[in-house]
Amino acid sequence: MIHDRLVEAGSVQLAVRDFGGERAPLVLLHGAGGNLAQMTTLARALREGFRVVTMDLRGHGRSADGDWSWDAALGDLAAVCVELALDRPAIVGDGLGGMVAALWGQRHPESPGVVSLDGNPPPSRVEQLPGMDPEKAAAELARLESAFDVIEASAGADIPADELADLVERQRMAARDMGANEKVWIEGFRRNLVHTREGRTSVRPSAWTTSQLRELIGGLDLGPVYAATTCPELVVLPTRNAPEQESFGELYTAYRDHLVEQVRTAGRLRYLSLADASSAMVIEQPAALASVITGFLTGER
Known part of the structure; x- marks a missing residue:
């Protein structure tokens, strides 16, 4: 059980x-x-x-x-x-x-x-990238940090009500592309949704949690x-x-x-x-x- x-x-x-x-x-x-x-x-x-x-x-x-x-x-x-x-x-x-x-x-x-x-x-450091040209490695690490900045900035953002159904369907397509159990995948997606009494919906983790995790993991x-x-x-x-x-x-x-x-x-x-x-x-x-x-x-x- x-x-x-x-x-x-x-x-x-x-x-x-x-x-x-x-x-x-x-x-x-x-x-x-x-x-x-x-x-x-x-x-x-x-x-x-x-x-x-x-x-x-x-x-x-x-x-x-x-x-x-x-x-x-x-x-x-x-x-x-x-x-x-x-x-x-x-x-x-x-x-x-x-x-x-x-x-x-x-x-x-x-x-x-x-x-x-x-x-x-x-x-996070050039010495962690053996075989790469150091200058290129530094540039790629900076580009990666910028990508993480974008992810952090979007964490916990509201999802407009008229976009939620389309977002769920895209999750179903992602599950099929990965060969994953669709029912389990959608449960995982819905489990991170937060619905407020005011009718707002967002995805966890929040920006606050995401920022903390980024700092912890990076250190x-x-x-x-x-x-x-x-x-x-x-x-x-x-x-x-x-x-x-x-x-x-x-x-x-x-x-x-x-x-x-x-x-x-x-x-x-x-x-x-x-x-x-x-x-x-x-x-x-x-x-x-x-x-x-x-x-x-x-x-x-």
Whole structure:
């Protein structure tokens, strides 16, 4: 049985979906701008071997807003684990959720394992782009920052009522293009919509949350985190660009080389470059990821 519930984490109420079962607990964390619905297909693929729980991170989906910090996110995760009696859960996160998973692993050596699905900050320094001409690399990084500025500026903007139906239809088309479960995709889209009594509609996360996340993620250095982690840890890396990264193709290709070198030299950390996968791997290859995660956490791989 699947149950949706709310969990209190201090002043922030968190939306949680429990897929049930009596097996070892596993918590799935979504990426920035997403919500728990976007982890549904992966959760279903994993529920045969685990008790799977998903949650909306603060400021996303049906969870309340609250100041964002890594400590706050880890506190939210701990509150969910306590409320649902999840003893020594494995943590698997996508994107932003992968960064939270890595930090959880650093602080919880007793964890049976953490898995990061491309949980990496975006490139921000020339030295992270091996093989690129330094001058071109600097120019591309500046262009990327400008693109992020545009995204941040549009975060939380109102959607005119007469445009909402067309926007939903475009989401359906995007789901078909990605080969994703259309029902799950639309649930994920609708779950981030905010409707006010005044008849206004906007998309979460808000501009406030987006700004906080951008600053937090930009300041995160995972090298020391990996070095200090003693519980089993797996990082799954993409091998190609997502559609939205194509205009920065050379930059992201170079950055993937940097990430491989970073995890390759991180001691106990294990990593996998997933064939034909982009940063949208949770949507593209849920069955393959479920197999990788299960094998890693059960010691079969």
